[in-house]
Amino acid sequence: MGDTQWPVYEVFLQEKRGEPHVHVGAVHAPDPEMALILAKEQFVRRGRCVSLWVVPAEAIYASRAEEAEELFASALEKDYREPRGFRVTERVRRWMERHGESLPDV
Amino acid sequence: MGNPSRMSEPLREALGSLLLAMADDEVLLGHRDAEWVGHAPILEADIAMASIAQDEIGHAILWYSLLHELGWPDPDRMAYFRDPPEFRNATLVELPRGDWAFTVVRQFLFDYAEKVRLEALMASAYRPLAEAAAKVRREETYHLMHSRAWVVRLGDATEESHRRMQAALDLAWPHALGLFEPAPGEDLRVAEGIQPPEAELRARWEAEVRPILEAASLVVPEAEPIDGGRKGQHTEHLAALLADFQLVARSGVGETW
Numbered sequence: 001m002g003d004t005q006w007p008v009y010e011v012f013l014q015e016k017r018g019e020p021h022v023h024v025g026a027v028h029a030p031d032p033e034m035a036l037i038l039a040k041e042q043f044v045r046r047g048r049c050v051s052l053w054v055v056p057a058e059a060i061y062a063s064r065a066e067e068a069e070e071l072f073a074s075a076l077e078k079d080y081r082e083p084r085g086f087r088v089t090e091r092v093r094r095w096m097e098r099h100g101e102s103l104p105d106v
Numbered sequence: 107m108g109n110p111s112r113m114s115e116p117l118r119e120a121l122g123s124l125l126l127a128m129a130d131d132e133v134l135l136g137h138r139d140a141e142w143v144g145h146a147p148i149l150e151a152d153i154a155m156a157s158i159a160q161d162e163i164g165h166a167i168l169w170y171s172l173l174h175e176l177g178w179p180d181p182d183r184m185a186y187f188r189d190p191p192e193f194r195n196a197t198l199v200e201l202p203r204g205d206w207a208f209t210v211v212r213q214f215l216f217d218y219a220e221k222v223r224l225e226a227l228m229a230s231a232y233r234p235l236a237e238a239a240a241k242v243r244r245e246e247t248y249h250l251m252h253s254r255a256w257v258v259r260l261g262d263a264t265e266e267s268h269r270r271m272q273a274a275l276d277l278a279w280p281h282a283l284g285l286f287e288p289a290p291g292e293d294l295r296v297a298e299g300i301q302p303p304e305a306e307l308r309a310r311w312e313a314e315v316r317p318i319l320e321a322a323s324l325v326v327p328e329a330e331p332i333d334g335g336r337k338g339q340h341t342e343h344l345a346a347l348l349a350d351f352q353l354v355a356r357s358g359v360g361e362t363w
Contacts, residue, residue: 028148028149029150033255037248038154040248041153041157042150
């Protein structure tokens with residue numbers, strides 16, 4: 001007997017109407033209908049769900065791990081683009097620390 | 107009709123015998139399904155079957171609880187401390203789990219029988235039963251999707267899957283007809299609007315399952331029903347099942363968990 005594993009389907013779950021479908025995991029299944037049937041029991045046994053998507057894993061075109069560093073990391077100093085880069089933020093943080101409070105991480 | 111204390115004794119008996127048949131069917135099928143835990147063909151199917159097993163046992167508790175309200179012992183006592191002749195399940199659910207094809211075919215035949223029964227009971231004159239039937243019917247939607255999908259796929263997937271599915275249907279069909287053997291007191295239940303006749307339920311069930319089996323390239327055998335379960339007559343498999351199923355409860359009588 002060869003490989004008995006079925007193709008992989010990625011599973012996306014929507015908890016409430018209007019919210020995004022969020023990736024929750026994957027199932028093996030012979031076809032989309034069976035993938036949905038099996039995904040329901042793997043991921044919606046408990047908890048909220050109003051909609052479930054299954055997507056053939058092979059339909060996902062993904063970035064390559066070895067490119068991640070060059071593709072996503074910023075090489076140059078770009079703090080000025082983020083709110084935390086403002087000098088006033090630092091002053092507020094110092095003031096709050098002196099008074100025993102803390103600023104949430106942005 | 108919703109108050110057991112205002113019910114005549116024969117009616118209480120008649121209602122109880124229906125609930126007992128339904129509860130015993132569910133608890134034993136739940137146990138047979140649970141035997142797949144750790145053994146199903148793939149992990150996902152294993153988890154789905156375990157969930158279905160839990161659902162069936164949950165339904166059993168519901169029917170046993172309604173029975174308890176009518177004066178029968180509590181659900182644990184009913185499930186764990188009765189002997190084979192006291193069980194009123196159809197023989198379909200006591201048969202060994204067999205291969206995956208048999209499991210799928212049995213579940214399919216049972217799920218549709220439950221569907222037509224619940225849909226009829228949602229209009230039952232006994233209110234607590236009608237309300238419970240509506241609740242369980244919602245949960246059955248998934249079971250129907252699940253078992254129909256397996257039957258349709260395995261029925262004509264490969265030569266081997268077809269052969270196994272046909273053998274499973276040949277074995278299961280006459281026992282499945284036994285699901286519609288009337289439990290004692292049917293005339294009274296029908297007259298009081300508690301349920302339609304079993305023969306009517308069977309006709310509705312056949313109208314649902316035959317086209318699906320046909321679409322799956324399976325041939326429904328010509329066979330007489332294997333009745334007796336509703337009178338406590340069982341196959342030799344029930345005793346072995348109960349020995350396993352009741353072992354822990356009976357070996358620790360009076361223990362607290």
